[in-house]
Amino acid sequence: MKKITLLVFCLFTINFLSAQSPSDVESISITGKVVDSNTNQPLEYATIVLKNTKTKKVTGGITDEKGLFSIKTPKGNYEISVEFISFKSTKLPTQTLTENKNFGTIKLVEDSSSLDEVVIIAEKSTVQIRLDKRIYNVGKDMTVKGGNASDVLDNVPSVDVDVEGNISLRGSENVRILIDGKPSALVGLSGDALKQLPAEAIERVEVITSPSARYDAEGTAGILNIILRKGKVTGFNGSLNLNAGNPDQFQISPNINYRTKKYNFFTNLGYSYRKGPGSSFTELEAYFNGTLQNTRTEEREFERKNSGFNGNFGLEYYLTKNSSITGTFFIRDSDNGSTSTNNINVLDAINNTNTSDIRIQDEDESDKTKQYSLNYTNNINEKGQKLTLDFQYSDSEETESAIINDASGIENNLTTEKSKNTLLQADYVLPIGEKSQFEAGYRGDFQDLTSDFIVTPTLSPDPSNNLVFNQKVNAFYTQYGTKFDKISLLLGLRAEITDVKVRLLNTNENFDYNYKELFPTINIGYEQTEDRSYTLGYSRRLRRPRFWYLNPFESRSSQNVIFKGNAGLTPTFTNSFDLGFLQKLGKFTINSSIYYQHSTDVISRVSRDEIRPVGPGGENEIVTIREPINLASEDRYGFEFTANYNPSKKLRFSGSFNLFQIETNGNYLYQKYELDNFGNVVTTPEVQNLDNSNGSWFARFNSMVSLPGKIQWQTRLFYRGANKTAQSDTKGIFSTNLAFSKDILKDKGSLVLNVSDVFNSRKRQSTSYNPSIDNPTSINNQEFQWRVRQISLNFTYRFNQKKKMEKPGGENNDGGGEEFGG
Template identity: 60%
Template sequence: MRQLTFLLLLISSIAFAQKPNYKGRNISKITLTGKVVETNTQQPLEYATIVLTHLKTKKVTGGVTDTKGSFSFQVPKGMYAIKVEFIGFKSKNLPNKQLTANTNLGTITLSEDAETLEEVEVVAEKSTVEIRLDKKIYNVGKDMTVKGGNASDVLDNVPSVNVDAEGAVSLRGNENVRILIDGKPSALVGLTGTDALRNLPADAIEKVEVITSPSARYDAEGTAGILNIILRKGKITGFNGSVNLTLGNPDQFGIAPSLNYRTKKINLFSNLGYSYRKGPGNSFSKFSYLGGDNVIDSIQTEDRTFDRTNKNFNASIGLEYFLTKNSSITGSFFYRNSKGDDIATNIINQLMFNNPQDITRIENEEEKGIDKQYSLNYTNNFDGKGQKLTIDLQYGESDETELSPITSNGVLTEDNSQVTKSTDKLFQIDYVLPIGEKSQFEIGHKTTLQDLSSDFKVNILDPTNNFDPSNAINFKQNIYAFYTQYGSKIDKFSYLLGLRTEITDIDLDLLTTNKTSDKNFTEWFPTVNLGYELNDNENLTLGYSRRLRRPRHWFLNPFETRSSTTNFFRGNPDLTPTFTSSFDLGYNTRVKKLNLGASIYYQISTDLIRPVSLTEVRNGNNVFVRQPLNLNDEQRYGIEFTTNYNVSKKVRLSASFNYFKFKTDAFDYTYTFTDINGNSVTKTLPLPEVNESSWFARFNSRITLPAKIQWQTRIMYRGPQASAQTDRDGIFVTNLAFSKDLFKDKASLVLNVSDLFNSRKRESVTYFGGRENPRTISDGTFQWRERQISLSFVYRFNQKKKRERPRREFDGGGEEFGG
């Protein structure tokens, strides 16, 4: 019955919007505002519905509450019967309400309905996108193509976001994106973010916030913007939860229970997970060496296969205690224990015309890692009218050990190890003060302290080889941030103005070479976010922000990877931060069943950090080193479209398209190395101006088949792209999923095929020495993970599936200022 009421309310609201005149006369409107909260905890109720029935015309209109439980919408003057509803709660009636002027109904409290409580769903199917003044929110909901997957799979399905073959995350084609968990840095991301994201189960994620124009509340780190992953937390009284079992091929097994117990005074929540997974992958590289006349005089190929086995256990548990109806304290603990056994077999074929030879090089890497994080949060909502104080404390430890012996043609040639330890501390305080009904002031401080050590030891057993790439570092990074911002809404116009300053202190000690690199700087980061509602279904946004990219420790650490004897990655301790100014103009409209969004964006970056490929000579042979450098300035601009179209209850379609163009200034890089005779050799690498473009597109369909089987298809294409040294081909990926609900909707069975055509491969050509006169050309193909087929079974107890009301069926009128 409530679903029917909500549908009628939607239709009537559209009818009101389309009929400015009633019986030929203009109907003046008033603004109705208020707030809906839960009776005991005073927590705001998002998506609560306010239904107004005109007592004379019997017309139905209304709206829904926002994330703060507030509502604001316009209705014609008149006498109304008002009903406030929320799934699982008792409705509240306000009969015979005369509305002749702007009216504030105050705070309306709703109590839980024990008879309908079990019908509430934790994993709700919300609208695909929620538009805020400074971000877009994508709800994971019933996205079947990520069932049994991980956080990387979830991010790769979010519009504007791409995850490449190696797991690197990019936003609008820019890989410098900041990833947060529940709004803060987290041990869930770990020391090496891409690997850690593969260990976070997709079922633990509720939604992803895409913040391309962050307000001053957010860290300035991340020139592309911020991806904030929001984890699921129980909101229902009583004991409830779910269990997810997954089996797959290549070998995959996972179990992920999510348990929650809540009373009037406490909320105990947990997410557990164990996974066993094999991840076969492969790569092929062909190096063509050119003589003085640009004729190939020798060729070397490297054919690698990766046989990865990963075992991962993660657990998070938290307890929220409600001190008063408006304040609470929450403590949580996260633990992850991961173990990886990776065998990389590299068959090297050196087709040198005077001395051809074959080498089989095997690296057997055993990796163990433990991550711990302790968090404490205090929240006080004061009078429940928007004034809010939050205090966060966080302490994390990460400990990772890698042992990687290497054999060549069956003989042990290297015995390598790396031990990395890190401690991270965070203190954050935020205060929000409402000013009137539509303005808000905010101020806050954040301190983050990181202390990391890495000891990389290389033991080369060949007595004729005098090259020792062993390396040890101590890395400390302390950041002290202060911010303030003010937001308000004037009629249909919203604005949020902020200013943030960050004091950065970086100390890098290169213990092996007794060198130090200290960087201390203070920078200011202004932010501007503007919004204008053209009408009930259309709005414009404009954002500006200044941001930076600090080099992470693995980019500063000059250790070299050892999987190949000729192809390495090495950090650069001389890197300096990149600063970026970003502008973003967005438009969003809804026409009946169609939702369309469009954005135009522009970025200009200074001291851009990009990896380049260098050539050195060791033991009489050429080796290729990939190293990050600061490459002067870059301009980047693009346009993005997103759309959702609900054809019918059984067919839902969505798509996104992003085109971007970038221009990087020319740059000549001079570097020095020592040759086999101990002589110092200096080379200059000319990097020409780059003026290129690329694009990517996604299409998603969800169709209900007979017997209520859900069929979902995701198609993604990432266009080709060129840089100063490398041309990269396009990538085409297709994912399929089928889902069937069982046992009166208490369980679901999901069949998922990731990368149906096994086509997720990076194919590229790199020109060493420059495009104009290359000395070596490398053709490469890389596939991190092959096609995966999985079957997941989800069982829910003390829950039933029921759709939650869409976020923006009615224009609630008030934008949320900040995050």
Template identity: 70%
Template sequence: MKKTLLLLAVIVMGTSILHAQRPTPPQITISGKIIDAKTKEPLEYATIVLKHVKTKKISGGITDEKGNFSIKTPKGTYEISFEYISFKTKKLPPKLLDKNTNFGVITLAEGSERLDEINIVAEKSTVEIRLDKRIYNVGKDMTVKGGTASDVLDNVPSVNVDVEGNVSLRGNENVRILIDGKPSALVGLSGTDALRQLPADAIERVEVITSPSARYDAEGTAGILNIILRKGKATGFNGSINTTIGDPKQYRVAANINYRTKKINLFTNVGYSKRTGPGNSLTKLSTLENGVVNSLRIEDREFERDRSNYNINLGLEYFLTNKSSLTGTFFLRDADNGSLSNNNISVFDAVGAQTLADIRIQNESETDKTTQFSLNYTNNINKSGHKFTADFQYSDSEEIETAFINDATGIENNITTENSKNTLLQTDYVLPIGESSQFEAGFRGSYQDLTSDFLVTPTLTPDPSNNLVFKQNVNALYSQYGSKIKKFSFLLGLRTEITDVKVRLTNTGDNFDYNYTELFPTVNLGLETSEKQSFTLGYSRRLRRPRFWFLNPFESRNSQNVIFKGNPGLIPTFTNSFDLGYLQKVGKVTLNSSIYYQHSVNNISRVSRDEIRPIGIGGANEIVTIREPINLASEDRYGFELTTNYNPSRKVRLSASFNVFQSETKGFYTYEQFTQDAGGVITSTPVEQDLGNKNSSWFTRFNARITLPAKIQWQTRLFYRGPRETAQSEIKGIFSMNLAFSKDILKEKGTLVFNVSDVFNSRKRQSITYNPSIDNPSSINDQEFQWRVRQISLNFTYRFNQKKNQRNRQRRGGGDDEGGEEFGG
């Protein structure tokens, strides 16, 4: 496997280097700065359009956050124009460009006229590369229209969202998800459900950070996904209305509205959705004696989820001076969810005779309410990037879930109440040093106070009811220094995190306290050998703290025979992560590849074991599969990733990504194994199971966006994740396909999108778990699970006072401008 990864990397890099050595036509550089004529503020994303007088070929570029631009172009005579949304276009007469030219400071005045018809240059590439991150721009992706944040993440290169909503980065599920650079209530108590309620239309872009700098939390051994929400900054009143209908039943209406004057900027994302989510699962649990099946239990479950959700994100930015602003944001999510599950249970003996037929009905209702208030102060001390920001954030989340269960063993009621109060304090200071260096320092304090109360009636044996109190305080200090010396860039940082965790199980009186102080160094290096070729090397130390649901020993009640429970004895996982990246542009093709390696200790893994319990009719004993998280000794994970973008023309845009990885786990699982003799006597035996194993897997994604006649946009996305294996389970590969068609109407003020998600209805997880091991199983659990069936939807977007291809400047300082961008290509 290692040889295969190395060979792939050498082939890609070697081929690209040979291409890079081909001679290119002599070019010159034009540069300058574009500012607002009235406020003198720099205009980010302003467009510079170059039109060759003879060939009529159009090229150009956009300005950075400081309003600066630097564009390479062949020598020649050009018509040049400078454009920005809601501002008057400034055109220059034809000019001969035969040497490097600096246009100085260009001022644009506000105006009501529309931009020139040539606005295609302002469209940013789908994926942008920085020294410490890759940025995926959501706006052009039709396959997520009317969808959720989970759908957006599932379209991002390197990221995969499985059928249960679990997010993984490069095959590793321990990924940290931030909103605008900070932990947020938008992710919620149970992150997967919350991401399914956050609308895709509210998301501007996603930053994939596989080698985070010291400015970021050390949480997340795989890396960080930073979701940036839309915050318009165009002058005046503008926005968009978005509606969706679909089958299975889906209704959604949302609005993104922005109003900006010289002193204030008011922005909001508001929406309401109602949708059903039919799904199914099939479980076959076989018990073995001396390698021969002596019983079989089949659970065929169909469930219907009905979700309604209202959310609003309202913000007001007040410009204190030309250099400073105060921004307050209020977020509210109020969800009301229901789920009806019918589980048909059949049990057969060793000769295949049916001994039990039962129907287990589970009717659940859930309310989820989250409020969050944020306050941000930003002071851009000078135009060179000298900046100070301070943030305060408070959130309160409450989930109440009630379940009514009825089967042959009786009637059961359970209720779960979870409440979490979170406070965040953060300050960041950025000091430019000279023209190409920068120092940063900051503090972040994150404080969580959570209670989880789980009550089951009537009382069962063993009784799963419990009450957990979870407190986690994390205080962090960081500093980092970056510089660019000709073609070489570096960003060096050190972060200190002081963690204090208290777990209280009030029903048993058990207490667990964890206190530790750790250092997390980061190194990010970059080398731009040419305009089209660059290398990056990143190192970071990361950790994974056990979340409260992994520490809570309560038992799930979705199935009598397959039960998940937490483990309050879990300790954090620590990871050293290395990433070597290579970027090469060859004509209209962009290749972005990387080799990565991660070494983890105290690795948190989910394992399975069997217990014998009196759960059958009349208290008869049956085998129950217990799934729980434990710490294993170590895990080594390494892989190779390749992302390719090919844009042969304006009408055809193709991209593909491929990721192959291998993990090697070492460690033992110690537990009590329960057996039952012919007389029904149950005995326990201590077992120590070696869970060391090697697992290889891969996944690939292909995306095509093609313009058809009548200006209809056609987008197709194909995804396949290969099979994988652990010490106890085998998981089959998954293939899925999404399809979308888009058409602009109403003079490009409106857009219709027809979307089919999971065209072949093939997005199902199929797995086989062997207890205690694949080599010597005492039980085999064969399971197929489908969270949601194929979805068909029609989406309509109407824009007012804005054009489809124009991009608004983003509010800086709200976690958007994370460190390191000054030093990346």
């Protein structure tokens, strides 16, 4: 309770300090909507410029994805203009504003003279705040040039990507990843497919920590929604991105768009090849009856080769001025290879070598995915009434073969996973008056998956298995949003009906799970002044066990480390609360929040030890078994702080800090393995208490500096604090990225030199105690490095595009006009 009180104190201390700014000038609000005069399509990021004729001060804002704007400004006499790329600017009559005013729908006309050289905005607002989410625009982030989607996510506040590529939000890995608001084959069966998606294909990332009812209830930590680039300007335009680096890396990513009055064709392509050397060191101390018996060391070197092609093709056809149909086709074809050389030594209690071995594992993996999507959008009227229908079908297949060669002989592994996914979705929006709206919708998400794992020659126990996984989720939602005075309110309720069938064909075991659940959501916004606002969110979420967690058969990363699933896992349910605060102080912007989550039946990975015959001689050795189980409960609470400071056009600084505390409660029932006085293995039931209290944190700092010669210099620093569970300790990790950018070819081209992990320090160092720190049967010390320092040179060429700085008033727009999220 003391820690929660401290977090609340931190938040309101910031509020108190911010409140010491000069008294607020009486302000009024102007609203409206900006659309294309030909198609009536809303224009996102159109700029509204307000110039006070007396003070000459320029303010303004930008439109949201619905073309809406809402800007607060002091009373006064203003010159007002509305601008958008490749459209003629519209100037409204100079007028005196003394009260709130709605300008209605403003129609912009295309500027045909601009088609020879289309203008794009390259520096959008870094952060935008909506009622139920925060939006981070990729913009000019140079440190992700030549990278992939994982690199982009690793640069987003609140998000962390560890050395193995696991993505977490506010310290929790249970985060739902969407592409353009929907589950997508771009994420892949295991999530590794994000490493194949070029960073240049991503426009922005939405961090949704308090999702409204229109979103899936999946993901107890929240949702990361990746929005891909789509051309919005008339004519033929695009860009070509080339990247080369050391260790070996090559990537080419063309983005092409052609838009007319009737249709819009857009595509994102990417081919990449890279080598990823890495290494790990493991020291496993085995204790029999409390006495050190032996120590096993493994020094492993990885040589990885990854090559892959991604293609995303889309065609939007405007049926009428108010409706359109969009079809997209996505294809991914990747081939990955890896050679792992593992030097193994087993030492006795006084460090004399008993045995030595070299274990070589050659792996080849192919991943082929096709996805078809169809969207129908009908903007029924200018008041905002809207109907959208979506259909999506994907077919994925991953095949992995491995040859393992050690002193025991040669072992062949073959894994084949096939998945067919179908998505049906309908959403309807009905405005009620000028400041309220009602929404309702349906989503059906259906997955059929098979996983076949074959090991030859047959081992004992035989790890070969064949799993059939079928999951159907039918969801219905409704929500109501309204705004009165300075308060915005969004209330929603989602119902999800889940039907899961698991079939283990090798053992003829069947597991069926059926549950119906309600998921209420509440989001409240209070805009105290133009520069200060609060948000409060509540949502109920769940985590469904994925198929690889339900598969009880064993897979091995080494002779002595085995992972197996648990077919008896049940879903985790979480109640989340989030209180946010936003304050602007001139060129300084603060965004902070405190959050609390209570979860039941928490899915957690645990470890235990068994004694098995290992190696060519069949000697008894400790073997670590890792598996997921349900623990009783978990309480997670924390404080998050993000700040942006732009003292001048040549200097930009931003930083974020996340401090969280996790309290876990639960017991682990397992079979304890011991040796009796005659050297025989005996087992007894054991209950291990896994209650644990863990506090950790991570922080980022970014700077953008303009050097002489129009060279841009960006630095990114990141630190993740130490972490502790009931069975392990993990040390902190520090990393640094540097990037230098120079525009060439009359601003049509850009060169970026990027150094990732400058000090080669991105390594995970951990110690595991099985089954617990207090009474271990084994202690495992490990150091792991997924990839080494990377140096790359990136070249981007834009055709029929020209870089341009953000329009006045758009640089620090953190609110937009979207009252009810989206």
